[in-house]
Amino acid sequence: xxxxxxxxxxxxxxxxxxxxxxxxxxxxxxxxxxxxxxxxxxxxxxxxxxxxxxxxxxxxxxxxxxxxxxxxxxxxxxxxxxxxxxxxxxxxxxxxxxxxxxxxxxxxxxxxxxxxxxxxxxxxxxxxxxxxxxxxxxxxxxxxxxxxxxxxxxxxxxxxxxxxxxxxxxxxxxxxxxxxxxxxxxxxxxxxxxxxxxxxxxxxxxxxxxxxxxxxxxxxxxxxxxxxxxxxxxxxxxxxxxxxxxxxxxxxxxxxxxxxxxxxxxxxxxxxxxxxxxxxxxxxxxxxxxxxxxxxxxxxxxxxx
Numbered sequence: 001x002x003x004x005x006x007x008x009x010x011x012x013x014x015x016x017x018x019x020x021x022x023x024x025x026x027x028x029x030x031x032x033x034x035x036x037x038x039x040x041x042x043x044x045x046x047x048x049x050x051x052x053x054x055x056x057x058x059x060x061x062x063x064x065x066x067x068x069x070x071x072x073x074x075x076x077x078x079x080x081x082x083x084x085x086x087x088x089x090x091x092x093x094x095x096x097x098x099x100x101x102x103x104x105x106x107x108x109x110x111x112x113x114x115x116x117x118x119x120x121x122x123x124x125x126x127x128x129x130x131x132x133x134x135x136x137x138x139x140x141x142x143x144x145x146x147x148x149x150x151x152x153x154x155x156x157x158x159x160x161x162x163x164x165x166x167x168x169x170x171x172x173x174x175x176x177x178x179x180x181x182x183x184x185x186x187x188x189x190x191x192x193x194x195x196x197x198x199x200x201x202x203x204x205x206x207x208x209x210x211x212x213x214x215x216x217x218x219x220x221x222x223x224x225x226x227x228x229x230x231x232x233x234x235x236x237x238x239x240x241x242x243x244x245x246x247x248x249x250x251x252x253x254x255x256x257x258x259x260x261x262x263x264x265x266x267x268x269x270x271x272x273x274x275x276x277x278x279x280x281x282x283x284x285x286x287x288x289x290x291x292x293x294x295x296x297x298x299x300x301x302x303x304x305x
Contacts, residue, residue: 001124001155004040004267005073006033007049007144008132009106011099012057014087015252015291021087025061026292028163029129031253035260035282036125037070038296039303040267047073049119051109053081058105068296073119076112081105088252088291101135110140113147120151125267127259129161133178134168141178149185159188159263161255164195172199183215188266190259193224205230206237221262221276223255229280233272240276243284253292258283261303278303 008029014021030048037046048070052058054077061083065072084101110116120126126148133141152158162179169175176199183189189212196208205222209232212220222230226245231238261282265275285302286294 001122002044003123004033004036004044004046004125005049005120005123005127006030006036006046007109007120007126007128007148009050009084009101009104009109009135010048010061011084011086011101011104012061013292014085022291024291024293025064026253028131028161028256029127031256031292032127032161032260032263033070034068034293035257035299036127036264036267037068038299039261039264039282042069044124044267045071047071047075047119049073049075049109049116051076051078051081051105051107051111053077053083053105054079055082057083074115075109075119076115078105078108081108088250104135107135108140110136110144110147113143116144116147117150120147120156121154123151123156125159125263126151126156127159127161127263128182130163130175130179130182131165131168133182134165134175141181145181145185152185152187157187158185159190159259160186161190161192161259162195162199163192163255164199166198175199180215183212183217186217188219188221188263189217190221190223190262192255193222193227196222206232209237219272221272221279223258225251225255229258229276231272231276235272238273238276240273240280243280245284245287248287250290251287252290253294254283254287256292257286257294257299261299264303281305 010027010030013024013026084104261279265278
């Protein structure tokens, strides 16, 4: 089992501003897959599992994937559908987002259980996020978790970033239920502490890790931006400082790239603590470029350092 599948929504990304808006392609689970593709190379074929439209922007997105060696497995093409869109505005290195995504094709990624199950077959790693959960309704969310559970029982490692975004959920209670359901099928969790603090009231990173261990997750890395990360796995708890960047340019995608760096290192045989060190280095490189997707060469250079 060598393949990697990441499930979610890749959107059109507008970045820049003024007379210099640029269009790209990004989204939390795609950003992580992008880093995995760069760092694992052709040894681990990568597929982005979603649903796509039949408009020119969808065609452009699919062409971008293909140009960079990323497939889409059995993801459906839906007549009349189109991608979601978001725009990034920056205040220094910090960013804010405006979204247009209510009718995006990706919301139908689990409409066909057979196609979804086929997309997840024979994977070394399956990755998804809380945003993946949030764009689905209750029925298709259950369909997706069932497909992930089936892949796990067949030998796939399952990785998950809860990535809580309050505006995507009807209520905190709905989000907690969905995220708790997801944790039951997860091997590696990559939460961000402020998100967990907001949703669950966790007082420390250790609280987050212990709650997730109690749900059955064996390996947890609690991220906290430029603050140290907590690695909690079979060999105990370890706190690892982030790599300091004096003048970050754009923090978009840093946490997603951390996830990609960590998961790539684990696939390539590194232990969790060493993998987290690699992930911090990758994230530090990403905040020094604009947009969510750093060039493959940038990611590879950081990973090797």
